[in-house]
Structures are given as structure tokens and as C-alpha cells.
Amino acid sequence: MGGPACLVIDAPPEQSADLEHVPSEVVAQLAALEGRYSRYRSDSLVSTINARAGTGEFTELDAEMSALLDLADQLWGASDGLFDITSGPLRKAWDFQDGGSASPEHVASALKLVGWDRIEWRDSGLHLPQQGMEIDLGGLAKEYAADCVMRLMREAGVSSGMIELAGDVATIGAQGNGKPWQIGIQDPRGSGSLLTVTLTDSAIATSGNYARKIEHEGRSYGHLLDPRSGWPVEGPASVSVIDSHCLTAGAVATVACLKAEAGATEWLAHAGLPWLMVDEHHALLGPIAEAALVSS
Numbered sequence: 466m467g468g469p470a471c472l473v474i475d476a477p478p479e480q481s482a483d484l485e486h487v488p489s490e491v492v493a494q495l496a497a498l499e500g501r502y503s504r505y506r507s508d509s510l511v512s513t514i515n516a517r518a519g520t521g522e523f524t525e526l527d528a529e530m531s532a533l534l535d536l537a538d539q540l541w542g543a544s545d546g547l548f549d550i551t552s553g554p555l556r557k558a559w560d561f562q563d564g565g566s567a568s569p570e571h572v573a574s575a576l577k578l579v580g581w582d583r584i585e586w587r588d589s590g591l592h593l594p595q596q597g598m599e600i601d602l603g604g605l606a607k608e609y610a611a612d613c614v615m616r617l618m619r620e621a622g623v624s625s626g627m628i629e630l631a632g633d634v635a636t637i638g639a640q641g642n643g644k645p646w647q648i649g650i651q652d653p654r655g656s657g658s659l660l661t662v663t664l665t666d667s668a669i670a671t672s673g674n675y676a677r678k679i680e681h682e683g684r685s686y687g688h689l690l691d692p693r694s695g696w697p698v699e700g701p702a703s704v705s706v707i708d709s710h711c712l713t714a715g716a717v718a719t720v721a722c723l724k725a726e727a728g729a730t731e732w733l734a735h736a737g738l739p740w741l742m743v744d745e746h747h748a749l750l751g752p753i754a755e756a757a758l759v760s761s
Contacts, residue, residue: 468631475625475641487621491614498613502606504599511602519596526589533605534591540716541581547723549692553599554578558695561688565679572695579692608670608715611635635668635711653702653743662707662753670715672722673703689722698723702747707739714738
């Protein structure tokens with residue numbers, strides 16, 4: 466899933482033996498989801514779709530993949546094209562791996578391979594019309610995986626549990642002692658926490674533009690890209706959102722980080738979920754920040 470993971474099952478001693486199988490099942494489920502949706506796996510469903518780009522061959526989709534792509538379509542429309550899972554070719558112009566490099570002269574050619582509205586659909590099949598086009602579910606798969614783990618654990622009888630996948634957290638119930646889960650939100654300026662939120666039977670997802678940066682002509686650029694212009698966005702440093710589903714929280718947070726601050730605030734207010742924004746000056750905005758101030 467591209468980052469550290471943590472699983473907690475807070476069970477009373479008399480229930481522990483009945484739940485011993487759950488961790489291995491969680492690991493197996495995460496491995497299966499990564500095997501389906503990772504663009505880094507040559508045998509994944511995503512890689513199969515990408516490899517067939519420009520060939521005219523459609524890839525059949527099951528209900529799960531269709532639902533994820535339907536969500537991607539809704540987010541593309543709601544964000545005016547900012548959320549676009551076909552934006553991967555822009556890596557030719559902006560490489561944020563291993564220190565990174567910028568080649569803005571490649572933006573124009575890369576943009577010719579970007580555009581969710583160019584995807585070809587036929588019944589339950591999908592095709593990318595031009596060789597070099599690709600899809601990337603990195604903005605959805607991790608949060609979806611957290612929700613899947615929660616469902617698996619509930620069905621196994623877990624009444625108190627937590628999963629963290631690279632900073633996105635989903636919880637079942639409260640802790641075994643009845644107190645809410647205490648979850649820290651990372652400070653974009655360092656490794657510490659900005660503040661702590663309490664979760665019970667809910668999830669929090671954070672999207673940020675601070676973890677991977679490159680320097681170009683005296684300016685620092687974050688890794689989130691505008692698929693319409695081909696250039697890095699200049700939005701909030703990070704956005705965290707709470708919802709009952711990690712996938713929903715992550716989608717709302719990601720779109721917010723792709724917008725300028727004013728647009729992000731309007732988007733988050735319209736979503737109607739608890740949120741925290743760290744703006745470019747590292748000021749804290751939103752209901753979560755306000756609640757933290759009141760409680761302190």
C-alpha cells in the first residue's frame with residue numbers, strides 16, 4: 466500500500482483465541498487488493514488495462530472495479546477535472562522519486578495522454594484509446610482497502626479495532642477500555658503531530674502536498690498535479706477529513722488539496738464533514754481545529 470501499516474485488535478482475553486486468525490486474513494486481503502490495483506505490479510488489473518492502451522482491446526471489469534471507476538468519474542465531474550486518475554503520464558514532466566527532477570518542456574506532450582473524458586466504455590469493459598495512456602487508483606485504493614479491512618474484522622466478530630495504512634485510519638467501536646481512539650494528525654513541517662482527534666466507529670484520511678517535493682528554478686513544488694494545466698497545484702499543505710468510511714474521507718480530502726485555498730474551503734464546507742486544513746502558511750482552519758481550541 467506504499468507506506469507503513471498498523472493493525473490493532475483490542476479484544477478481552479476470553480475472545481482472543483477466537484480472533485487469532487484475523488491478522489493473517491487482513492494481511493491476505495491487503496495483498497490481494499494491492500495485487501489488483503497497484504500500477505507497480507505488472508500482473509495487476511490496473512496494469513493490464515494500461516498495457517492494452519491503444520490496442521482496441523477492452524478489459525472486462527467486475528463489480529468492485531466498476532464501483533471504484535464510477536467513484537473516480539463522480540469525483541472528476543465534481544472537481545471540474547482536478548481529480549483525474551489518467552494523470553499518470555505527467556510523471557514524464559515531474560518526477561518526484563529519489564530527489565525528483567522537473568522537465569516542464571514535456572508537459573505539452575504528456576497532456577495529450579491525459580483526460581478521463583477520453584476513456585472508452587462498453588458495457589462492463591474499459592479501454593484507453595491511445596498508447597501511453599494509463600489509469601492510477603492510488604488516490605482511492607488505500608482508503609478503499611481500509612474500509613474492506615473494517616468490514617472483514619466486523620464480520621469476524623471484532624468489536625474494538627483500528628487499521629492505519631500510511632496515515633489513513635479506520636476504527637471499529639472504541640478502545641477496549643471504552644475510551645475513543647486517539648489519532649494524531651501529522652504536522653506537514655515535521656514528524657510530530659499537529660493535534661489529536663478522537664474516533665469511535667469512524668475514519669480519518671489525510672491528503673497532503675508536502676511529503677514529496679522538487680526544486681525548480683528557485684521554487685519548491687509539491688507532488689499533486691493539476692491534470693488540466695500539467696503543473697503542480699498551489700493548494701493547502703494538507704487536509705484531513707473524518708467520515709464513517711475512509712474512502713469517502715480520502716476522496717473529499719484529496720480533491721480539497723487539489724484546489725486553491727478558497728476553493729478548498731468551499732468544497733469542504735459543501736461536503737459537510739469534519740475537516741482540518743493546514744494552509745500554505747501552516748495556519749489551522751476548519752471544524753476540527755476549532756474543536757481542538759475549545760477543548761484546550
